[in-house]
Amino acid sequence: MTGVLPPGSVIGILGSGQLGRMLAVSAAELGFRVHVFGDTSGPAFDVAASTTVGPYEDLGAITAFAETVDVVTYEFENVPLGAAAAAAAVRPVRPGARALEVAQDRLVEKRFLSDIGLPVAPFANVDNLNDLEDALATLGTPAILKTCRFGYDGKGQVRITSAEESDWALDAIGRAPAVLEGVVPFDCEISVLCVRGIDGRTAVYDVPLNSHKHGILDTSTVPAPVPAEVCEKARAMAARVAEALDYVGLLAVEMFYLGKDKPEPLIINEIAPRVHNSGHWTLDACGVSQFENHIRAVAGWPLGSVARHSDAVMTNLIGADVEQWAELAAEPQACLHIYGKNEARPGRKMGHVTRLSTLSGK
Amino acid sequence: MTGVLPPGSVIGILGSGQLGRMLAVSAAELGFRVHVFGDTSGPAFDVAASTTVGPYEDLGAITAFAETVDVVTYEFENVPLGAAAAAAAVRPVRPGARALEVAQDRLVEKRFLSDIGLPVAPFANVDNLNDLEDALATLGTPAILKTCRFGYDGKGQVRITSAEESDWALDAIGRAPAVLEGVVPFDCEISVLCVRGIDGRTAVYDVPLNSHKHGILDTSTVPAPVPAEVCEKARAMAARVAEALDYVGLLAVEMFYLGKDKPEPLIINEIAPRVHNSGHWTLDACGVSQFENHIRAVAGWPLGSVARHSDAVMTNLIGADVEQWAELAAEPQACLHIYGKNEARPGRKMGHVTRLSTLSGK
The missing domain is CATH 3.30.1490.20 (ATP-grasp fold, A domain)
Structure with missing residues (x-):
């Protein structure tokens, strides 16, 4: 099949943060080599076969990076469009520049969503x-x-x-x-993690409920306590977004659930053209995580199963929260992930923990 | 607690093969940095923060390596005792030299097992x-x-x-x-994956049944179709070995199950003082894998849960088997792992696939 990268190919990742780190690990698990380009050294560098530090605005450096890899992807939506274009001139960039254009500007995003008939505030x-x-x-x-x-x-x-x-x-x-x-009154926030392959097939994970603290995601709980038909509708809406963007990779769509008596129960808050914090539970509760499915999609592979074997609650470890690592490591239901950042600054995402329903003390 | 390494510490791994690779990834997931020392570049190098190539007999190089890390562990039992001693002169080596001495020589191993009252052929x-x-x-x-x-x-x-x-x-x-x-007639081979912490606590995974092809492990199936009391006995025997070695880390004990009517239903075939191929299913079927538990133990952390959320069959991909990656990637129950080796030589372990009972097509 055209565009399919065999194991041993090199995945290029723009961005050296924790999302890049988890993408790099998933790529390695499928036998890929990883080259990370970041504007600073970061957590992804410790698990990558090759690394480059440079400003994203240095198009010569971006081009040189792209020439060493087989496909370019990214871990953050604010990749400068010039960098994406420079990379795309030499290698496929997945997801494409259109997803970046839309996600980088709230106005463009809201108009795009309205234009394809999806509800927004x-x-x-x-x-x-x-x-x-x-x-x-x-x-x-x-x-x-x-x-x-x-x-x-x-x-x-x-x-x-x-x-x-x-x-x-x-x-x-x-x-x-x-x-x-x-301001639209809502019952809760949910998010939808949708992956779309180069063949246009989509797969959508079960929908988590998200709660925030000080404006930062605190927990994602799956399954969300939302009626099944609402979840189905949410999944279909996310797939519609992915199709309209001709998207390849993992797309996150944040939505508000307005309540069961509303004529339009869901509105879209925003989209993120990348793996997403609200999908971290897929690492431990699913056979194939959001990170692996993103890598599969950008490598042209068949998508993996999005089936979930456990109920899960993911909790972010923000700033000093990570100092609880020893207690968390001793909890029998907890799967602990620490991102290897040097300094636990307030508000900084240092790790997360996912508690699984299927693990008991043993 | 003495000997506990916080996230950000550096784990040193002797050996650059696929076991070192999976150990390195698990260490990174807990926030550790990894330095791999190998006699050749290998799959573990692609996911390590630092790497050194050198002969294991170069004790100066081993000492210099050990000085850059906080603890030294290994992925293979044939680490020269001189290298282990050189490393141990500057940093803790876990598991210790005693486990290497015993496992490197079949005669020493069999005498050791007999001496502590465990049955061997x-x-x-x-x-x-x-x-x-x-x-x-x-x-x-x-x-x-x-x-x-x-x-x-x-x-x-x-x-x-x-x-x-x-x-x-x-x-x-x-x-x-x-x-x-x-030659003792037996019904089947099983193995026991036992992890022991620096506090002397042990935890033992459910017991897999192993089948071989051309002398190489082909599949590990968990749970093994062996009576529960036999599995309990096997787990207790493995824990006994770990205690007698004052072991820290993951220990694999291969056993033959002789059949339910035998007065002594189990004999020990051999031990491996390291993570083991027959435990690869723990990556996908458990909250905490054998690799993570090994890292936890050598870092002085509490052991993680060995609970299993799924039944599993792990199949090795040997040599050209890995060419089936596209079909395997499309199987909804399959969790695919490819080790990133350059050349699929006959008999070479190129990857493995674990099929989970809990994943259905979706």
């Missing part, structure tokens, strides 16, 4: 104070002002409770191009 | 033709002549069916110091 483009006042008049308060670009883990966004806060809110987000989103 | 030391003729007179035929040292995967041994074959048999094993073993 009401939104308006905000470039200045006039735009914001108009948008608040239409959408009402409370509402959330979010920068179009570079927001993550609750950064780059501010909640507005009255129109008088407009000027302050624009300052708070650095007067960057933004989107105002209406 | 009848045996006699054979250094020359006279010894062999005497031994055959005592043990009868058929019998198996095995070199004391460097036998593995059926190499270094020959079956003797009559006393006239003595001279030929000694030639066949290169007239090396040897042991003659009486």
Whole structure:
């Protein structure tokens, strides 16, 4: 089959963080060699066969990197489009540049989702104070002002409770191009982890419920306590996104579940064109993890089973949480993962632990 | 606790093969950095943070390596005792030199096991033709002549069916110091994977049944179709070996099950002071694999649960078997592992596949 990379091929990964690390390990388990390119040395470097440090803006370095590999993928959605294009000029880049364009800009993303008929919260483009006042008049308060670009883990966004806060809110987000989103009351947040192969087939993991602390993912619990038909709908919506992007790899789609009596029970919050923190439980609860399935997809392999053998609760270890490693290691139900970062700064993702229903003390 | 290595510590591994590779990945998953020392570059190098190539006999190189790590372990039982001693002069070596001494010599091993009251096949030391003729007179035929040292995967041994074959048999094993073993009829081979921590606690995985092809492990099936009380006895025997060696890490004990009507239902065939091919199914069927538990033990951590969430059949991919990777990758029950070796020579272990009872097509 065209585009299929045999074991021994080299997977290039842009990004040296923990997601790159877990991708690199999964690639190695399938017999691939891994070359990681990062703007700094990071956790992925310790498990990669080759590494390069350089700025993503150095297109010569990106081209040289791409020439050493058989396919290029990435662990973060803010890969500069220029870097993706430079890599794509010499090797396949999967997922493609279109997924990056859409995911890098909230406005482009929301328009894309609306255009393919998928529900999102009401939104308006905000470039200045006039735009914001108009948008608040239409959408009402409370509402959330979010920068179009570079927001993550609750950064780059501010909640507005009255129109008088407009000027302050624009300052708070650095007067960057933004989107105002209406606040839609919801029961819970779920996410959908969908993988799509180069043959266009998709597979979708069971849906986790996500809870946050200080704007950062705290736990993902699978199965989510959400009606089965809602989960099915969520899975179909994610697959629709993947198809519309002609996506190859693992796509994460965050959604809000509004409640069972709502005519439209789900809206899409945002998409991430990469493996996702809310899918880390697949490492321990499934035969084939999100990381392995991403690697399979970008290597042109058949997708692996997304079947789950256990119920699971994944909990992030943020900052000093990782100091509990000894207690966690002694818990019989816990599968512990530590990312090998040097310094446990506040808010930094240092590891995670997944507790499985099927493991008892023994 | 004394001797406990926190995440970020460096695990040194002697040996660059697939066992070292899987150990290195498990160490990384717990947040350790890994330095692999091998006499050649090998599969473990691709997933290690640091690597050194050198002969194991170069004690200066071994000392320099040991000084860069916090603990030294190994992936093969034929680590020269001089290398183990050089490393132990500067860092803890786990498991210790005693386990190597015992496992490197069949005669020492059989005497050790007999001395601690564990059953082995009848045996006699054979250094020359006279010894062999005497031994055959005592043990009868058929019998198996095995070199004391460097036998593995059926190499270094020959079956003797009559006393006239003595001279030929000694030639066949290169007239090396040897042991003659009486042939004991058995129902099947099982193995026991026992891990022991620095605090002396042990944990033992469920017992697999092993089948061989051309003298090389072909499949390991868990649970083994052997009565529960026999498995319990096997587990207790393995723990006894670990205790007698004051062992730290994962110990594999191969046994023959002689059948349920025998007064002594089990005899020990051999021990391996390392992670073992017959435990590869623990990667996919357990919360904590043999590799992770070995790393936990040598790092002084609490042992992880050895509980199993799935029944499993592990099949080795030997030589050209690995060319089936595309079909295997498409099987919904299969968890595929490929070791990243360059060349699929006959008899070479290229990967393995574990089929889980809990995964269905989805």
